Amino acid sequence: MPKASESRQVRLTPSAYAYPLLIKQLLHTPLATCPEQEIVYRDQTRHNYWTFRHRIGQLASGLLEIDVGPGDTVAVMDWDSHRYLECYFAVPMTGAVLMTANVRLSPEQLAYTLNHSGARALLINADFLPMLAEMRDKLEHIDRFVLLDDTGSTAVPDDFVDEYENLLARSSPDFAFPDFDENTVATTFYTTGTTGLPKGVCFSHRQIVLHTLAETAALTSAPRQGRIHRDDVYMPMTPMFHVHAWGMPYVATMLGLKQVYPGRYAPDSLLELMMRERVTFSHGVPTLLQMVLSCPAAAAADLRGWKVVVGGSALPRVLAQTALERGIDVFTGYGMSETGPILTLAQVKTATPADTSHELDMRTRTGLPVPLVELRIVDEQMHDVAHDGKTSGEIVARAPWLTYGYVGDPAASERLWAGGYLHTNDIGVIDSQGYLQITDRLKDVIKSGGEWVSSFELEDLISQHPAVAEVAVVCVKDAKWGERPLPLIVLKAGEFADEQSIQKHLKEYAIRGVISQYAVPERVVFVDAIDKTSVGKVDKKLLRAKYQTAG
Structure with missing residues (x-):
């Protein structure tokens, strides 16, 4: 009898490079094709991608000098800055874990997340030193502190190892970032969207790279509306401690975009920076977009050509209409901390009727799944419900970048993944065109x-x-x-x-x-x-x- 057919594995040539999906691989294209592109921090710092790579090497060398290396967790408390972008790359590229600390938590909650993450080192903006003083005696593992200072006038506390720029200045840029298993943990942060104490989620290099590729594919595949391209200028309006700033700093870096980091958010300063640097692509919660549009300086500003992804909460139809009337390409993005985060984008299909009301409907929906996302609407028995735009159920998902569970909480992790799909706890409908619309949260229905x-x-x-x-x-x-x-x-x-x-x-x-x-x-x-x-x-x-x- 003939043998049963068997799957065949690719046979690797001994000298072939297996190309692990590591965050460092996202740097190849920008350094090869647009190394002179700019990265801007407020009105304080402006340098190119070559300098960015130079500083990443210095940060990695500096961390190694203070005995922080592979397997260690490095926490960051900073506003959105060029420094944070450097940490997005340098820390995980050494094999360490980047912990993006939520600076808006109470000192007690923040101390809990720092302890739970096992962070050994903390890079902290001088603005947060009073908060550190409140929680210092509660910190269990951190024994290395580095000061981040915009003014240059803050004295480095006696028990800090150094100030960030000093650490970089004395460290070599020629750090040889190693290869290692792509499933190595790269980042961790804590979600406050659940009851009780914050829950930790973590993501591997492989997951972050795949999320970056899928998000890029979704945004670049659009012919016009909701599109990003190499000539765009990117500025986040989402805290970089929150779900990798929706993954966009990785996308912007891989594409070699000009990047603008605003520091602490204030509507007037965001608008001024946006006008000066000619920002064309941003993302944020509805409240912040509303604040920018409502500030006095916005009345005279030319906002045409600004593309804004709105997430975190539903995009109100009135806000979307106001933005469209100002020439802003506004649309919804959907995801959650556990999904790393992007699951859907509310891009308008080219064949959509040229009707303002219908277009508003499309832009304010939860959106179409991005590549590699399997999205289902299910009943309590995990059976699929009709995609008729009316029959509702829970949204469950699979994608290669979804967190595998909550750090140190196997029971909650099993509930999250019951039935082999990640449960969002959102209720929604899917229509015949594939658009998802959230109708409520399970706990809010x-x-x-x-x-x-x-x-x-x-x-x-x-x-x-x-x-x-x-x-x-x-x-x-x-x-x-x-x-x-x-x-x-x-x-x-x-x-x-x-x-x-x-x-x-x-x-x-x-x-x-x-x-x-x-x-x-x-x-x-x-x-x-x-x-x-x-x-x-x-x-x-x-x-x-x-x-x-x-x-």
């Missing part, structure tokens, strides 16, 4: 009188009221209906609305069949501000607790 009410949909409709600046809808308990939606609304300066006008606004949509009558809330609460998480997302967990008994 509202079931009122046996009928589901989407908080996301209500937020989008309420935001279209002319007096509304910002809105969040939370679920509150109700003796009669079990649960009811409660809108929390911030009004625009100088505008007026009351509970009745908001209800009337929503009832008009109910009459048209856009929402059900059940979705119209009995109560509306007007607030001065809506609580946000450390990364600028609406903190619905806190809001639910705060307004559960609101009268």
Whole structure:
């Protein structure tokens, strides 16, 4: 009898280079094709990619000099800067692990994440020295501190090993970055989007390189809208401690783009830097885009040609329309800390009808899956539901860059990957064109009188009221209906609305069949501000607790 067929493995020539997918490989193209391209930090620093590579070597040599090497974890507390970009590369390229510390956590939470990560060294901006003083006696492993100082006037504390620029100046740029297993951990950070203590996620070199390639493929495959190309100028409006700044610094570096880093975010300074450096590609949360568009200097600014990916929260239709009217190519991106992060981008297909309303629908949806992402909408038994744009289920995913689990928490990791797919805990629908639309979070869904009410949909409709600046809808308990939606609304300066006008606004949509009558809330609460998480997302967990008994 003939033998059963067997798969055949590639036979490697002994001298062949296996080319591990390591972060260092992302540097080949920019250094070969555009080494004179600029990297800019505020109005303080401007250098080219050759200098960038030189400084990466110096940082690696400097870390080795202070006895930090492969397997060690190096934490960074800094604003978005050229230094942070150098750490994105130099630290993992030595075989060490980059821990991007969330500087917006409380000192207690931050100390927990630093301890949990096992960080041995901390590179810290002088702005955060008071925070370090508050948590210093709680730090269990860190015994090497390096000061990051923009002013040049901050004295290096006695127990610090040095100041960053001094460390680089005395260190050799000729560091030979080694090859090692591509599955080596490259980065770790902590998600605050879950209950309890922050959970750590980590990513390997292979995962980061594949995420970079897929994100690049998605952004460069678009013929016009939502496209990035080598002539773009990149500036993040997302903290670099948050999910690799959505992976874009790696993409921008691999493509050899001019990069502009703004330091601490302030709408006026972002706008000034954007105009001066002719920025064309950014990303951030809706709140920050709204702040930039609302600052006084924005009225006279020419924003045409600026491409902005909005993530972290749903992109309100009104904000998208305002941005489009200013000539901004705005669209949604979706992912989470556990997904490294990009899963979808809301790019508009070329065949989309030339209708402003329809185009707004496309741009504000959750989007199309990027290459290599397998996206499913499933019921409680993990069965696929219809892709009809109406039938909802939980969004689960597979991609080669998704985190394999939570650091030190195998039980939570198993729940995350139940059934062999990563569970996002987001509820959504997929339409016949493949567009995903999130309708709610599992923990935010509202079931009122046996009928589901989407908080996301209500937020989008309420935001279209002319007096509304910002809105969040939370679920509150109700003796009669079990649960009811409660809108929390911030009004625009100088505008007026009351509970009745908001209800009337929503009832008009109910009459048209856009929402059900059940979705119209009995109560509306007007607030001065809506609580946000450390990364600028609406903190619905806190809001639910705060307004559960609101009268």
